[in-house]
Amino acid sequence: MTVDHLVVVGASLAGIRAVESARKAGHTGRITLVGAEEHLPYDRPPLSKAFLEASEEAPADPRFRTEEHLRDELGVELRLGAPATGLDPKARLIALDDTEIGYDALVATTGGTARRLPGTDGIAGVHTLRTWDDAVAVRSALDAGARTVVIGAGFIGSEVASAARKRGLPATVVESLPVPLVRSVGEDMGHACAYLHRAHGTDLFCGATVLSLEQVDGRVTGVRLGDRSTVPADLVVVGIGVDPSTGWLEGSGLEVHERDHGVVADATLRCADGVYAAGDVVHFPNKLFDGEMMRLEHWTTAAEQGALAARNALDPDHATELGTVPYFWSDWYGSRIQFVGRPQADEIRVISAETGDARFLALYRRADRLVGTITIDRPTQIMKYKRLIATRASWAEALEFAGVG
Amino acid sequence: MSLQVVLDQDKCSGLGLCEAEAPEIFEVREDGSLAVLDETPADEHRMACEAAVAACPTEALRLIES
Numbered sequence: 001m002t003v004d005h006l007v008v009v010g011a012s013l014a015g016i017r018a019v020e021s022a023r024k025a026g027h028t029g030r031i032t033l034v035g036a037e038e039h040l041p042y043d044r045p046p047l048s049k050a051f052l053e054a055s056e057e058a059p060a061d062p063r064f065r066t067e068e069h070l071r072d073e074l075g076v077e078l079r080l081g082a083p084a085t086g087l088d089p090k091a092r093l094i095a096l097d098d099t100e101i102g103y104d105a106l107v108a109t110t111g112g113t114a115r116r117l118p119g120t121d122g123i124a125g126v127h128t129l130r131t132w133d134d135a136v137a138v139r140s141a142l143d144a145g146a147r148t149v150v151i152g153a154g155f156i157g158s159e160v161a162s163a164a165r166k167r168g169l170p171a172t173v174v175e176s177l178p179v180p181l182v183r184s185v186g187e188d189m190g191h192a193c194a195y196l197h198r199a200h201g202t203d204l205f206c207g208a209t210v211l212s213l214e215q216v217d218g219r220v221t222g223v224r225l226g227d228r229s230t231v232p233a234d235l236v237v238v239g240i241g242v243d244p245s246t247g248w249l250e251g252s253g254l255e256v257h258e259r260d261h262g263v264v265a266d267a268t269l270r271c272a273d274g275v276y277a278a279g280d281v282v283h284f285p286n287k288l289f290d291g292e293m294m295r296l297e298h299w300t301t302a303a304e305q306g307a308l309a310a311r312n313a314l315d316p317d318h319a320t321e322l323g324t325v326p327y328f329w330s331d332w333y334g335s336r337i338q339f340v341g342r343p344q345a346d347e348i349r350v351i352s353a354e355t356g357d358a359r360f361l362a363l364y365r366r367a368d369r370l371v372g373t374i375t376i377d378r379p380t381q382i383m384k385y386k387r388l389i390a391t392r393a394s395w396a397e398a399l400e401f402a403g404v405g
Numbered sequence: 406m407s408l409q410v411v412l413d414q415d416k417c418s419g420l421g422l423c424e425a426e427a428p429e430i431f432e433v434r435e436d437g438s439l440a441v442l443d444e445t446p447a448d449e450h451r452m453a454c455e456a457a458v459a460a461c462p463t464e465a466l467r468l469i470e471s
Contacts, residue, residue, distance in 0.1 A: 043462075300462070304460075325425075338420070380432075383428075383433065386425045390425075
């Protein structure tokens with residue numbers, strides 16, 4: 001069937017890219033963009049970076065496009081502040097709180113929700129950092145000189161600690177694992193990242209559990225740890241991961257992943273007839289890694305998938321499969337951490353330790369293939385490794401490129 | 406019609422995703438800044454340049470037809 005009405009549910013990066021790519025592909029029919037938040041689509045990476053820096057002026061506006069641009073240039077009908085509540089893929093209907101929208105093709109880009117610490121809802125000074133509103137609250141606390149405690153030594157939390165230290169504020173990171181970031185980059189890299197915290201005066205407690213939050217008059221005053229010590233805090237940022245937002249797909253018959261309830265798609269990002277998905281919400285088989293299923297919470301993937309999902313939704317007979325090298329970056333204390341590829345490996349070789357270079361470089365091997373690379377402050381090299389991974393370079397080629405082959 | 410690459414230095418943060426898409430046109434320098442190696446690339450680089458623009462997380466790149 002020909003697609004007249006394209007509906008994109010989820011008004012963030014993947015959603016805006018879906019809309020833009022649909023128009024670029026020549027779609028002249030209706031497009032509706034549905035978003036749970038009241039805000040126009042906005043960009044998230046700056047929210048834990050430049051947005052938190054001390055400045056006289058207001059931080060840069062993170063919105064991608066103006067309402068006029070979306071409405072007049074792209075011909076998009078906006079339904080913001082309207083979370084989707086249900087999907088009937090047979091009838092091709094999406095339920096919102098107060099109404100239903102019919103579609104011919106659907107792209108689901110609902111992303112995820114930051115996990116909260118159980119029992120801490122409603123305590124002033126306790127925040128996650130996922131949305132623009134979150135970032136405004138965190139920035140305002142930092143402006144007030146908050147003693148900052150971050151729970152979870154992931155990338156977002158670490159950027160918050162970095163922002164607090166840059167302002168000269170005390171910062172503490174509490175991590176339940178013995179080494180931070182083990183699951184996302186491996187143990188040696190976790191140590192390298194931990195070093196950045198300690199070198200810049202952030203207290204990092206690893207293998208530490210949070211017993212409770214201390215509060216006075218409903219406002220947080222400290223974080224009580226498993227060893228019964230208390231870290232004083234005016235601001236607590238909880239960075240313990242993201243749950244895919246798929247509650248609205250319950251009962252739709254779409255397959256969700258048993259572990260995290262992310263929606264499951266095929267290599268063309270198709271979940272069901274007329275339904276495609278993109279961004280943090282979707283598990284997909286990555287052609288470049290022999291069909292390994294992955295769900296990525298990365299800017300570049302959301303952008304790429306949003307565009308592809310819309311093109312495929314509009315022309316399913318000519319749908320193309322996604323093969324992509326995952327990529328993320330994080331800025332801590334003036335250092336830039338960049339990762340390309342996959343961290344799960346048969347071997348992780350810390351090249352910088354062999355060559356005596358202070359700037360971290362590690363390569364990840366599966367069988368005879370380079371599958372991942374992490375660098376700290378090696379801006380000229382990381383993308384060359386990305387290309388090596390994209391072209392399925394052998395381990396020997398990678399080592400030779402690194403100068404140790 | 407020829408293609409022109411326009412870089413907004415204020416927006417560019419030197420991540421290098423453009424270089425991954427179009428290494429003959431873009432290269433990140435040692436200081437983390439971006440060099441546009443060819444500001445008027447030949448037509449054969451058009452698709453790679455479009456991919457580079459789409460891949461830029463700070464929307465620092467534009468292509469104009471001149």
